[in-house]
Amino acid sequence: MGEAAGTSGDDERPRTGLFLLGLSLATLLFMALPAINLVNLNISRMLERSSEIGIRKAFGATSGHLVAQFLVENLVLVLISGAVGLVASAWALELINRSGWIPNASFHVNGRVFVEALLLCL
Known part of the structure; x- marks a missing residue:
């Protein structure tokens, strides 16, 4: 009986590790989405302001x-x-x-x- 109790804990470790891996990947995805959004926002802002950038470069x-x-x-x-x-x-x-x-x-x-x-x- 002592062995059965010890093996059930070992069986849970791979499942827990897999759960934590999935949770970490989901967290990374939710953190990456705003970063990608910010990059897209900056690119679009720079494209919209290309004439302003050109004028500022022309003025030195x-x-x-x-x-x-x-x-x-x-x-x-x-x-x-x-x-x-x-x-x-x-x-x-x-x-x-x-x-x-x-x-x-x-x-x-x-x-x-x-x-x-x-x-x-x-």
């Missing part, structure tokens, strides 16, 4: 200045998106807390984790 702007401008614009977009995400997260957690879906649980936004994630995005 260097490629470095143009790259810096686009980087600053993207950083502002990331910061605004992060702030909207924080507000949405806080609202969703408050909604979950008030709904009672999970008894005796209290969820809150951890500011340190949010700041570290935002810095990682930058």
Whole structure:
């Protein structure tokens, strides 16, 4: 009987590993989609602003200045998106807390984790 109890735990490990692999791949997919969307957004913005870029180059702007401008614009977009995400997260957690879906649980936004994630995005 002792062997049967020991083997059932070993049988669960491959299934758990497969589940974690699937969960990791799904998480990676959900993280890659916004990144791909941001790349497409930047490409379309640059194509729309090609005349502006040409005029700025004609007036003496260097490629470095143009790259810096686009980087600053993207950083502002990331910061605004992060702030909207924080507000949405806080609202969703408050909604979950008030709904009672999970008894005796209290969820809150951890500011340190949010700041570290935002810095990682930058």
